[in-house]
Amino acid sequence: METEEHLLALKVMRLTRPMLATPLPVTCDSKDLPGNLLNNALQQDPTAVHGAETLCTGQFLLLPQSPVNIYLGETFSSYICVYSETKDVVNNVTVKVDLQTSSQRLPLSMNPPTETLSSDDTVNVVIHHEVKEIGTHILVCEVSYQTITGNLMTFRKFFKIQVMKPLDVKTKFYNAENDDVYLEAQIQNITNGPICLEKVNLDASHLFDVTSLNVTPTGDSVFGKTQLMHPQTVCQFLYCLTPSEKLSSDLKSLRGATNIGKLDIVWRSNLGERGRLQTCQMQRMGPDYGDIRMSVVEIPNFVVLEELFSIKCKIINNCERTVDLMVYLENVEGIAWCDISGRKLEPLPPHSVKILEFKCIPILPGLKSIAGIKLLDTFLKRTYPYNDLGQVFVMVNDRKEELDDDSDDEDAYPVSA
Amino acid sequence: MSEINKPSLSQYFGAEENINLDNGINDTSNKIKDIQLNDEPNAVDKQEPEVCRLFSESLPQPKDPTAAFFDLIGNSHTTGSNGLISDLGITSNEDVYSPRVAVGSEADRRRDAWIPSEKTRQCLIASATAPPGTYTVDRDMLTMPGVLLEEDLGDSVGDAVSMCLGEAEAAQRRVLNAADVTxxxxxxxxxxxxxxxxxxINLTARLLTIYGQGRGRSGFQSKHSPHSLQLWFTRIALLVKTKAFNVAQAEAEPFGTLDKPDLYYQFYPEMYKGRLGSIASFSFRLLLGELPMHCGKAKDSLTRLFNILATVRQMIGNLKRGVCEDGNPMEITESDRADSLRLWNGREVRVMHSIVNCALSLKHYDLATDILGQLIDREGAPRATLLSALGRLHLQMGHVASAEQCFSEAREAQGFPQNAPLGFRELVDRGLLAVAQNSFDDAYVSFQQASALEPSNIMILNNMGVCLLYGGHLKEAIAVLESAISSNPVHALHESLLLNLCTLYDMESSRGRMKKWALLRQISRYQADAPTSILEKLYG
Structure with missing residues (x-):
């Protein structure tokens, strides 16, 4: 790369975490031929741990001996040493370190000039940089100095670094009927060694409240004690996002709330080497609610055969005009409505909400869907049928009084005689 | 004598002094065995019952005094290490023997006990029940080892010295070689x-020639004895220690998993007269179990080690059920049973250590954590030491929070009051934790404090040096490592420390080569051997 001779030279060493060296435990019984000689040799080995000589969990730091991959989100650290190759004193030594990525040039270090460098001295620079781009990076080290005759000299050295992708993140969204959004995130370790996930957080946009579904009721991780991931393995995380109060009352902005948030992942590998990744803003497909939306607010889980029960529904006018609605109740199998069909509702102003109550009597036992409710927009002559608003379990019961009170209690199972 | 130097790991690290003492006796016994085997070069067919009988009668004589002698040594150990829980949780079997005349055979029986595979067991039964001289075994059921290394190993350090520093320097090198000793x-x-x-290793090749198992003898029938198998164990152990793994694997191949019938005493009824068990020692079995992992076949090792563990556990189960290790309903006294249980529990622990190491080499951290956890939960286990080891395992895999928790549990297990100053172990662990958190300056402080407690500790000096480098202090790092070598060249001229130092020399200047040669000169002066990898680094 350079043709001219220089008085200074430069070496670079990447500072990945050291390793823990251990001896190779070869032991024997005192009655074997080598007696205790092998055991003594092992015990005196400086890499052996006193009391745990035969276990290879070492404590002796060994500098990295072979190149290690660097992954996006890890910190690239390097030692840059400039030393003199002449017996003369060299003046005003500056070392400038830049990192050239495919898109930009980042200055990493710019030391104040070393005024004089004698033949035994070195200029030492340690750089740290969190890599935020994938692909080829070039470490550019530029050394300038003044010879004893006052000539200004400069040389540059280049080191190529290939930054790889550590994790593969796949996400899926489910929009639930009650406006909750479920996020499934699959994180795959695509490095070539095992990693420990230290933190996986969903930083949700302010429009949603997040519940992480990755811990057991006792607060332990569902993945066990250590979140260790071998190469190529996948961990699946699940989050429930509940729209904030303000958002759920405003269908239009709820539909527009496609920004879910970002996943923030921190992992560690060999001896604590740390990496951190943040996904970009995740987008969901906004659900299409139409002009009019009806959803269940209150419905019992269990009802008793031939006994009146009621459900509450919420009607939202999602358009920019006031709508006039008619409610029709059609008979369906198993449920008899105890209400008026074909009644006219009060005009519903734009973006307003109305709660309706319907009464009915179950006439067949078993799991029944609430169906048969129809809304008619009298202006557009458009009907909105609702055939699966919710389900009730219809029980046969001869001790009705006792069950009346907790008919919506999940624990109240039918007691058959 | 042994009370002053009390062993810290009673079984595996017993006091060294008994080696010199037992040499004479062992040698006589071995010479007798040598003679016996020399007299019967092709004895596999057992055609000479008279001779065999003669020897089998005389054999217990030299063995007994040896055993009794060990027992005496063992007893004096007990006085020294009484009340101490051995660090690895391995309790010594030799500690409690009383010097009875018959104890030799019981100690041997206990040590050699093993359960052969079904196929081998059938073969041993057939050979024992057949009239003498009529039973022949398939060739593939025999163990036919031979030395494979074509030539003696040379003095690699000497060669490197003469190459880099010249013949004159090499001529000054004084090391013991095979020709200098008996x-x-x-x-x-x-x-x-x-x-x-x-x-x-060279000497083992010569000694194995006596048994017809020397160079070029692989694949030929020969007879096995405790001594020949001890030679093989020593040879393969040393090949592993010198990292000649491929040679070790090739030469160990005929032994398989030490399950062939000709490796059991029962196979030679005339010679060993009712003695049962494995002629090969347990250490050899373990070494062969670990061997594949050194050759990049750690999964094979895992299988072998778990097989060994299963047999050991079966034997412990047998002892607890009131029968002998191998399931034989022979009567043994309660104290012998207790000794047997102690010995085999210790061996079980040792096998589990090997499994942990094997799992680590596979980066199979779940398994390593699991087995270490089992070791910690064992009764009488050295909890503090093992918890600290588990903490370092967590550090290695990057689980910093768990590591921290293990270290604090290790501290609690020692039972020191909360405000007691940190001991050496805790300071080292705290330093390593700081390394994992990328605070090399804090790590340096911890190591420095540890160094105040053990100023000559090479590992600590090395770790301080490494921390200095990460902090940007190359020259100081070199100075610390050099000081470690100059204060204790015999131990500090260690492969890992040299690798570190060479790396630093390479960084520091273009004069690294001269400094490496100076290291080579030191190695030549203080070391009989050095790993090839480090020599290459020095003259490369």
């Missing part, structure tokens, strides 16, 4: 003690 077991031990492993 051509027997004692000489072999002398070489091992001097660290001249390559020369010791």
């Amino acid at each position: 051509q027997d077991e004692r000489g072999l031990r002398e070489l091992v003690q001097a660290g001249a492993f390559r020369s010791a």
Whole structure:
């Protein structure tokens, strides 16, 4: 790369975490031929741990001996040493370190000039940089100095670094009927060694409240004690996002709330080497609610055969005009409505909400869907049928009084005689 | 004598002094065995019942005094280490023997006990029940080892010195080699003690020739004895120690998993007269179990080690059920049973250590954590030491929070009051934790405090040096490592420390080569052997 001779030279060493060296435990019984000689040799080995000589969990730091991959989100650290190759004193030594990525040039270090460098001295620079781009990076080290005759000299050295992708993140969204959004995130370790996930957080946009579904009721991780991931393995995380109060009352902005948030992942590998990744803003497909939306607010889980029960529904006018609605109740199998069909509702102003109550009597036992409710927009002559608003379990019961009170209690199972 | 130097790991690290004392006796017994085997070069067919009987009668004689002698040594150990829980949780079997005349055979029986595979067991039964001389075994059921290394191993350090520093320098090198010692077991031990492993390997080749298992004898029938198998164990152990893994694997191949019938005493009824068990020692079995992992076949090792563990557990189960290790309903006294249980529990722990190591080499951290956890939960286990080891395992895999928790549990297990100053172990662990958190300056402080407690500790000096480098202090790092070498060249001229120092020399200037040669000169002066990898680094 350079043709001219220089008085200074430069070496670079990447500072990945050291390793823990251990001896190779070869032991024997005192009655074997080598007696205790092998055991003594092992015990005196400086890499052996006193009391745990035969276990290879070492404590002796060994500098990295072979190149290690660097992954996006890890910190690239390097030692840059400039030393003199002449017996003369060299003046005003500056070392400038830049990192050239495919898109930009980042200055990493710019030391104040070393005024004089004698033949035994070195200029030492340690750089740290969190890599935020994938692909080829070039470490550019530029050394300038003044010879004893006052000539200004400069040389540059280049080191190529290939930054790889550590994790593969796949996400899926489910929009639930009650406006909750479920996020499934699959994180795959695509490095070539095992990693420990230290933190996986969903930083949700302010429009949603997040519940992480990755811990057991006792607060332990569902993945066990250590979140260790071998190469190529996948961990699946699940989050429930509940729209904030303000958002759920405003269908239009709820539909527009496609920004879910970002996943923030921190992992560690060999001896604590740390990496951190943040996904970009995740987008969901906004659900299409139409002009009019009806959803269940209150419905019992269990009802008793031939006994009146009621459900509450919420009607939202999602358009920019006031709508006039008619409610029709059609008979369906198993449920008899105890209400008026074909009644006219009060005009519903734009973006307003109305709660309706319907009464009915179950006439067949078993799991029944609430169906048969129809809304008619009298202006557009458009009907909105609702055939699966919710389900009730219809029980046969001869001790009705006792069950009346907790008919919506999940624990109240039918007691058959 | 042994009370002053009390062993810290009673079984695996017993006091060294008994080696010198037992040499004489062992040698006589071995010579007798040598003679016996020399007299019967092709004895597999057992055509000479008279001779065999004669020897089998005389054999227990030299063995008994040896055993009793060990027992005496063992007893004096007990006085020294009484009340101490051995660090690895391995309790010594030799500690409690009373010097009875018959104890030798019981101690041998206990040590050699093993359960053969079904196929081997059938074969042993057939050979024992057949009229003498009528039973023949398939060739593939026999163990036919031979030395494969074509030539003696040379002095690799000497070669490197003459290449880099010249013949004159090389001529000054004084090391023990195979020709300088008596051509027997004692000489072999002398070489091992001097660290001249390559020369010791050469001597084993010569000694194995006596058994018809020397160069070029692989694939030929020969007879096995405790002594020949001990030679093989020593040879393969040293090949592993010198990292000649492929040679070790090739030469160990005929032994398989030490399950062939000709490796059991029962196979030679005339010679060993009712003695049962494995002629090969347990250490050899373990070594062969670990061997594949050194050759990049750690999964094979895992299988072998779990097989060994299963057999050991079966034997412990047998002892607890009131029968002998191998399931034989023979009567043994309660104290013998207790000794047997202690011995085999210790061996179980040792196998589990090997499994942990194997799991680590596979980066199979779940398994390593699991087995370490089992070791910690064992009764009488050295909890503090093992918890600290588990903490370092967590650090290695990057689980910093768990590591921290293990270290604090290790501290609690020691039972020191909360405000007691940190001990050496805790300071080292705290330093390593700081390394994992990328605070090399904090790590340096912890190591420095540890160094105040053990100023000559090479590992600590090395770790301080490494931290200095990460902090940008190359020159100081070099100075610390050099000081470690100059204060204790015999131990500090260690492969890992040299690798570190060479890396630093390479960084520091273009004069790294001269400094490396200076290291080579030191190695030549203080070491009989050095790993090839480090020599290459020095003259490369």
